[in-house]
Amino acid sequence: MKKIIHQGKNVKRFREMQGMQQAQLAYELGIGWTVNEILLLEQQEIIEDSLLKQIADILQVSVAVIKNFEEGKHIYIMRKASSDKLRFPVVVPPSDN
Template structure:
């Protein structure tokens, strides 16, 4: 009988793979010629995945091995639902996700000035070419 507190590595791997949109065939291809889709499917049924294989899987998914081993979908959903809610009309989410370190209007003015300078330089070059032809 399995311990319910013990994370199920195979199920966690499957869920993480699905979240990332990676197919079993792609994982099999990355694991090597000994692997195919059916073997990856059987791996996802295993409660414990050996560390060396878990490290390979983590590298393929581009996540830490510990993230797969300790993934808890219920805790993740609770975290998201408790962190990102629209009770403040999205302002809490916006301030959490985007922390602007510059004044956007200053950047627009800076870009506009650079474009004007470039335009003036090109106009001067064209004028010089026209003067040379005369």
């Protein structure tokens, strides 16, 4: 049986890794989004694909990363942009070696 990845928890993980507050994500998503809406979103096991795409774009990761990330099974590589602002980490699956 395939383990279900909790997409809401992953959204929260990636948002927090960027130092982004729930209020900022709500603002980026646009009208109708509040901190409470983000809190509820982060509790959802599965998130609608079109919304997940918007969130992934804001967090600068792929939808696949949010859908497949499992804590403890990936390595974080932190990169800096040329402006010295911390960019979102690259998530690399562990090697089989």
